[in-house]
Amino acid sequence: MKAVHFGAGNIGRGFVGLLLHDGGYDLVFSDVAAPLVDAINAVDSYTVHEVGDGGRDTVVTGFRAINSAEHPSDVVEQVAGADVVTTAVGPTVLRFIAPLIADALALRDPSAPPLQVMACENAINATDLLQAEIAQAAGDAWEAVRSRAVFANTAVDRIVPAQPADAGVDVTVEPFFEWAIERAPFGVNPPHIPGAHFVNDLQPYIERKLFTVNTGHATTAYFGAQAGIERISDALADDAIAAQVSAALEETSALLTAKHGLPVAELAEYRATILQRFRNPALPDTVWRVGRQPMRKLSRHERFVGPAAEAAERGLPVDALVAAMGAALAFDDPADAQSVALQQLLRTIDVDSLVTEVTGLGEAHPLYSAVREVVAARQDDLADD
Ligand SMILES: NC(=O)c1ccc[n+]([C@@H]2O[C@H](COP(=O)([O-])OP(=O)(O)OC[C@H]3O[C@@H](n4cnc5c(N)ncnc54)[C@H](O)[C@@H]3O)[C@@H](O)[C@H]2O)c1
Numbered sequence: 001m002k003a004v005h006f007g008a009g010n011i012g013r014g015f016v017g018l019l020l021h022d023g024g025y026d027l028v029f030s031d032v033a034a035p036l037v038d039a040i041n042a043v044d045s046y047t048v049h050e051v052g053d054g055g056r057d058t059v060v061t062g063f064r065a066i067n068s069a070e071h072p073s074d075v076v077e078q079v080a081g082a083d084v085v086t087t088a089v090g091p092t093v094l095r096f097i098a099p100l101i102a103d104a105l106a107l108r109d110p111s112a113p114p115l116q117v118m119a120c121e122n123a124i125n126a127t128d129l130l131q132a133e134i135a136q137a138a139g140d141a142w143e144a145v146r147s148r149a150v151f152a153n154t155a156v157d158r159i160v161p162a163q164p165a166d167a168g169v170d171v172t173v174e175p176f177f178e179w180a181i182e183r184a185p186f187g188v189n190p191p192h193i194p195g196a197h198f199v200n201d202l203q204p205y206i207e208r209k210l211f212t213v214n215t216g217h218a219t220t221a222y223f224g225a226q227a228g229i230e231r232i233s234d235a236l237a238d239d240a241i242a243a244q245v246s247a248a249l250e251e252t253s254a255l256l257t258a259k260h261g262l263p264v265a266e267l268a269e270y271r272a273t274i275l276q277r278f279r280n281p282a283l284p285d286t287v288w289r290v291g292r293q294p295m296r297k298l299s300r301h302e303r304f305v306g307p308a309a310e311a312a313e314r315g316l317p318v319d320a321l322v323a324a325m326g327a328a329l330a331f332d333d334p335a336d337a338q339s340v341a342l343q344q345l346l347r348t349i350d351v352d353s354l355v356t357e358v359t360g361l362g363e364a365h366p367l368y369s370a371v372r373e374v375v376a377a378r379q380d381d382l383a384d385d
């Protein structure tokens, strides 16, 4: 069995690749970072180090990497003959890999079992997005090739921090992981991924994950950055920040209960586990990694505006989520292109244009005025500087 995984970065090597290896797949990583591709091809194995309570080392073997920028036709050929394709490139990069998958479907033996495609990104229905991009790339050929692949949305959860430059291909991760995958698209032939679980309805899983793990993580990062703290575990050790994070997560949990009927006690336990994971002192995770790309994180269906908008529509509280958005607006990392762009927008466009452009909220939305207030406050702060 063969799997092609796009994006040999932190989660790609430290989680998706690891579980595919455990499932018995020969692994082909595809990436555009030449030094990373070379480093992967220079070794026969790499180690995933789990740090923290119960952590262990696992050695991954049976892989190679292809630079898709330099050798796109090699990647197309590998995908055409693969059983599984996964991605962990970031939701905004899916459109760049879609043409390769579209070309591979055109090349694929029509009598072969369908290629099983799963995007493993932090976004709602990322695989649907990838499928739409592949359809667009295939153009008129799509109808003829679409039956050669099946597409399943997934929710992946494991904290994999940025790796030190001297780590080589090895990856340091937390011990916890969860991978929920839609069952229906595979019929009677799901991929063999030990540790993953297949579910009938992914929406509660992906929303519980994105609106708890990622909302809480980002809230920690943005308040931590504002307080001049580097590490996520240190930020949560600050009582005031921990209280802000808990308050934001109580709001998202209330929404998850109202929307999906998730039990209150179960969500309280889920939140406690997550906060414990963030506090893992052995995990060298930073506010800069977790806060990266603040404009993506502040967009309409993401970890802040997504749950806050639905909560506001239901008359549920949103104050803590809006406060966290205020902290996100102050995230100022010169090394992050979106942070730089956001600070520039805050300085140059009017408050209503900014709310609409960044959050996608219309003026009539019940969340609009609260978000407008934190944007205006941030603009006032910048004007005073
Ligand atoms: N790190 C985590 O804790 C974690 C956990 C769950 C989900 N995720 C999600 O996984 C995705 C990747 O995150 P990450 O932390 O591994 O980031 P990362 O930056 O470590 O890895 C992304 C990789 O994608 C590669 N890439 C960029 N463009 C590409 C292209 N066109 N083709 C092939 N490869 C390309 C990059 O070179 C990089 O190696 C994101 O969507 C993220 O939200 C991350």
Ligand SMILES: O=P(O)(O)OC[C@@H](O)[C@@H](O)[C@H](O)[C@H](O)CO
Residues within 6 Å of the ligand: 122, 156, 157, 158, 159, 160, 213, 214, 217, 218, 289, 290, 291, 292, 293
């Ligand atoms: O990857 P992002 O930028 O969407 O979010 C940053 C972190 O919150 C994220 O990578 C988490 O570590 C991960 O989602 C845990 O499963």
